[in-house]
Amino acid sequence: MHRKGVIPRVWGFVRNYAIPMALLGVFIQTVVQSYITGIAPVPQEPPMGYVLGRNETKLEWHRSTVEGAWELQVSMDDPEFKDPFVTREVTGTSHMLNNLEPGHTFYWRLIRGDDSSSIDYFKTSKDAIAF
Numbered sequence: 001m002h003r004k005g006v007i008p009r010v011w012g013f014v015r016n017y018a019i020p021m022a023l024l025g026v027f028i029q030t031v032v033q034s035y036i037t038g039i040a041p042v043p044q045e046p047p048m049g050y051v052l053g054r055n056e057t058k059l060e061w062h063r064s065t066v067e068g069a070w071e072l073q074v075s076m077d078d079p080e081f082k083d084p085f086v087t088r089e090v091t092g093t094s095h096m097l098n099n100l101e102p103g104h105t106f107y108w109r110l111i112r113g114d115d116s117s118s119i120d121y122f123k124t125s126k127d128a129i130a131f
Contacts, residue, residue, distance in 0.1 A: 040116060043117055048121060052123065073087055073109055074106055077105055078107065
């Protein structure tokens, strides 16, 4: 059924062509921006909010598309990273943390210059033990 008039025709054009073209434009812009500027590392393990039963963990992240070293920062009960207790240059995709204090929240991220990964966190159980 075809409706007559300007408004139904404009709406049909927008629905059929303008919205898909806008979505395609956003997708292309994101791909080009990622290709030009690169993608920061992405924290993976331990999962965000995970509670550890041991006082150690292995931090793991997806590699960045930008070559070179990143600085790993880990802070205890400080999401602002004012005084991180680990600041280490890393080139791989993992780092082992030992002797974590029980009953605390640990925040971690990877940074280089103005680029930064997302901030991830995990907790240690108040009854965390060492093996």
